Amino acid sequence: IMVMNYGEISREATACPEDLQLQSIVKEYKTQPHTPELVTRFWQTFLGASIEAQRLDITVPTVSCDRTQKELEVLKKEDKMWVPETKLTYAQLGMIFPKMESYAVAENSLIKDEFEQDAKGVDVEMSIDSPNRNTTQKGLEDFFKSQGRNGMRLSTFVLSSQASKSLTGHYLDENTWSRLLGSRGKGSVVSALFYPDGKLNVNLIMPPRNRHPSYIGGRSEGVKKT
8 A cells, every 4th residue: 555645745746946946956066066157056046046935026146156166175175155246235135034033134224334345256154153263353353354354244144144054954153153344233343143043133232352262253254366
């Protein structure tokens, strides 16, 4: 006697084409060598599926990975990921990923980025817990400057974290705080974390001298070396 699992049949039958495309590209991204073409398709599909899932009238950003396969292989070994420059506003990010439920991604967000990258994308740390822990704000600034990198912007953090959820089942910083030197609100550096349910917590009152070896760190972003 064949036992039919109607739950699985129902889910398969009702799955949106965008969901199936995203599942397929996530599997490919996790198992295949990272080529510029694969990374481009991952982000194009991820952004398109995320916007379509919310039935939003937002143009899907055009993505074009500017790294070579060799450069992407190095990033993968360093637990880094290439993330596109999408030019999406914080309000748009809040609509695309509504689970965040944060004032920082609401209409008229008070978060301002310190810079715009003149590049097609940036590379970022993808460790679930915050890297560069036990650092003060000044310590992070000096360290990133010595590396030729910038402090991460909140917009980059949001995209990185949402991609991490699709790829690993976890958002970034579910158990730690990351200083994001590339964004400020009311003149203060942004610190942020994600809760496991997808809510985004953005803190503007972390004292610059605060440091902790277990739960306070900071994230950066870098551009293609010329």
